[in-house]
Amino acid sequence: MTGPGRRGRRRRKGPLVVRYLLLLVVLALTVGPFLWQLSTSLKGPGEDIYRYPPSLVPEHPTLANYAAxxxxxxxxxxxxxxxxxxxxxxxxxxxxxxxxxxxxxxxxxxxxxxxxxxxxxxxxxxxxxxxxxxxxxxxxxxxxxxxxxxxxxxxxxxxxxxxxxxxxxxxxxxxxxxxxxxxxxxxxxxxxxxxxxxxxxxxxxxxxxxxxxxxxxxxxxxxxxxxxxxxxxxxxxxxxxxxxxxxxxxxxxxxxxxxxxxxxxxxxxxxxxxxxxxxxxxx
Amino acid sequence: MGMRKSAPGGRARERGGGTAIRPHLPTSPWLFLAPGLLVVGGFSLYPFVSTVAHSFTDARTLTVGQFTGGANYQEMLHDPMFWTGLRNSALYVLGVVPPLVVLPLLLALLVRRSVPGIAFFRAAFYLPVVASVVVVGLIWVWLLDDRGLINALLGVLGFGRAGFLSDPWLLLLSAMAVTVWKGLGYYMIIYLAALTQVPRELHEACAVDGAGAVRRFLTVTVPAVRSTMVLVAALSAVNAFKVFSEVYLMAGATGGPGGEDTTLVMLVQQAGTGLGGRVGYASALSVVVFVLTLGLMLLVLRANRGEDR
Structure with a gap:
């Protein structure tokens, strides 16, 4: 979140890379929670949703929860x-x-x-x-x-x-x-x-x-x-x-x-x- | 609608064709306005008057109620839940407004320059605004769960688990964080509109003078969007004071353990609904909500007026 302050560095390519990195970080923060919810909804009963380390991509994606x-x-x-x-x-x-x-x-x-x-x-x-x-x-x-x-x-x-x-x-x-x-x-x-x-x-x-x-x-x-x-x-x-x-x-x-x-x-x-x-x- | 179309208009046409004195019949503006005035009068202004009137009675959902003077207001002063609610709603304003004034401005600066793909990022950052507060609340209830993703990540980083949804203070803080998260995109767009008015030359001149990014932000950007910052502060303050859904979803209908996280609007909802609803007392609480938001709202109007000049 301290990002935009850094945006104006003198060199050409550098700031653009920093800018995209920051954009991606914010993207992960705003869209990530939605994706996590989507991922949870697609995980079948056989998959542990509390697993360490957490996995975003379901092992066996299923629509069964939507029917349920x-x-x-x-x-x-x-x-x-x-x-x-x-x-x-x-x-x-x-x-x-x-x-x-x-x-x-x-x-x-x-x-x-x-x-x-x-x-x-x-x-x-x-x-x-x-x-x-x-x-x-x-x-x-x-x-x-x-x-x-x-x-x-x-x-x-x-x-x-x-x-x-x-x-x-x-x-x-x-x-x-x-x-x-x-x-x-x-x-x-x-x-x-x-x-x-x-x-x-x-x-x-x-x-x-x-x-x-x-x-x-x-x-x-x-x-x-x-x-x-x-x-x-x-x-x-x-x-x-x-x-x-x-x-x-x-x-x-x-x-x-x-x-x-x-x-x-x-x-x-x-x-x-x-x-x-x-x-x-x-x- | 059919009536409005043929009756008044037709005659106006006959007259208008001749001398062009009157653009329409005297009744037609009121026909245009009737639906709007009826809805607004019947469902905003009348309820407001009736709320004030009810606040001086002991009305309940099923009984009309007697005039009791200021009894409801007196009871409120001795009701510990009222003070808890007032404290939480006020804390909510204090906790939510500063981040909602600063963070969206930084975001707006980040997405301001049109680099490739920027439209996608802007849209993605707006996504939490589009989603219902209920969906947002449930998403975060799951993320902040004792065994949820955030506690898992905390565990990986070597911290202990935090009871985001069980400790009253952490719960209130979590709800505030969710409100900020949901509001970022909305205020970002307002700042983005304001930033287009800031002349580029000012920035460039400042950069030529050798001012760093932070300095330029403080000496050029902040003064230029100052009135917008006031507007955002006032808007977010009004909304924060009326907070209901985030806390209701995350802490439960009664506002967490012992009702420690109840907000004022939650109290209104608890007191006034259901078959045994204490309409009189809930109305008195509503009047307090109104008076306190009005102060914040006058600030909005002022900020708006500043914007026009």
Missing amino acids: VGRVIPVWDFALNSVKVAVANVLTNCAGAALAGYALARLRFRGRRCAVVVFVMAMLVPVESIMIAQFMTMRQLQLNDTLLGVVLPGCIGAMNVLLMRNAFAALPYEVEEAAYVDGAHAWQRFVRIALPSVKGTLAVVAVFAFMGAWDDFLWPLIVLSDQSKFTLTVGLNYLHGTFANDQRLVAAGSVIAVLPLIVLFACLQRYFFRGVEEGAVKG
């Missing part, structure tokens, strides 16, 4: 629940945030500042400090223990609304003005002109909405109690609590939970990074 974890908990149902929650979260956030963001950025009306303040205030309230009240609300709506109850509180994030507002506000006025003179009304201008121009930000919202819903733990843990409704994260916690002694099973379960996201990340990498950079630059 499906027998002790309904892990594929959990995965399906997670998919449902994540997809719903993407759709509602994209639609709701785009609509509201467009109105805040492009339509002039009385109370606009007020509406902005409402979203900013909502963004400032930490979920952790209102989750008990949210849980009570869900009970009143009889939505506790349903996937709808998992999705609803975060289905249009205030932060996403403000992100979309910034994206719409950055578009040049002229194009929309032309459409307006041609007689296009607000909805048409939104759908035909503004929305196609903010696809990038919309993709960022979608990617983070998916990841947020897929990875969320605390809220589903509170609102769900019936095992058949569990999402993967809550299901994994249950697996860990009940079958903690079988590390191979826990490892297989966590690989199932993390693999889809790694694939998503590998395919849509630029949106992950763009979102954070834009957020940081524009604030």
Whole structure:
């Protein structure tokens, strides 16, 4: 970790070698733990997972643990629940945030500042400090223990609304003005002109909405109690609590939970990074 | 959606075609805003008001509760678990923020230059951010197990085994390490964005003057990304104070032996959920969480404003 300080040595080749060595060390530290979990999940019952010295490559790789974890908990149902929650979260956030963001950025009306303040205030309230009240609300709506109850509180994030507002506000006025003179009304201008121009930000919202819903733990843990409704994260916690002694099973379960996201990340990498950079630059 | 499309818009068009006075009907902005305002109002602002209101009652999950004034807050002051939770959440901030301000900056400097393969390294360093905190927690529970990989390596190096998951203090430290490990990539990207704003010439001029790498880091890089460092400090502080999942997974639902590792948010979750949940008391704890994070959050806003200028 003392690395980057050394990076600027005068000679040409030396620093590059040092740089790659450091990169490899950090790589081992960040990816290594994932590989160890993957390796554990592939080791059969005949192989000692506590062995000295530890071996990263399984002697006889097997998928048996993946089948076994499906027998002790309904892990594929959990995965399906997670998919449902994540997809719903993407759709509602994209639609709701785009609509509201467009109105805040492009339509002039009385109370606009007020509406902005409402979203900013909502963004400032930490979920952790209102989750008990949210849980009570869900009970009143009889939505506790349903996937709808998992999705609803975060289905249009205030932060996403403000992100979309910034994206719409950055578009040049002229194009929309032309459409307006041609007689296009607000909805048409939104759908035909503004929305196609903010696809990038919309993709960022979608990617983070998916990841947020897929990875969320605390809220589903509170609102769900019936095992058949569990999402993967809550299901994994249950697996860990009940079958903690079988590390191979826990490892297989966590690989199932993390693999889809790694694939998503590998395919849509630029949106992950763009979102954070834009957020940081524009604030 | 169909309603919104045809009704208000259609009439606006008729008018707009003529004199171009009003870009839309007065109701249409509110139709655009309705879903967002409803969700945000119903599931963020209303719960907040109701949390504050409940904190002055003895409500339970199944009973409405009576007004009890500041009884919940008084009880909190005499509840040793509250002080344990507050101590741990505060320690978490102190333990997690310094490494999360410094290490990601060093990482960003390491992956900044575009050498061959750098995109792969950047992506790989971001991997722990993408993974769920539950997966990350379980991975480290296994690594830090009494018979896990890290204790095996310690054994090879001639050290004794450490009870990372059984000693209360080591447990808290381990959880902090996991939070840092998971957050590195996230803050690295924020620093990377900030570093692109630092003019190269400054570095080169400094190098010509014969300043070493450490000196250039301290005299050029750090001042240039100072506002970003404040932002990262504030963001990571807010998140650290609200820590739940890492400790919950590594120490168990009750926060380790004797509840020694319980955090404030874990207390909220323990007190307020389940059929016998003490909603009133949990709400009072929530209000404390809110007030204390708000202070840290105001810092975030300030840092953000500094960024814009």
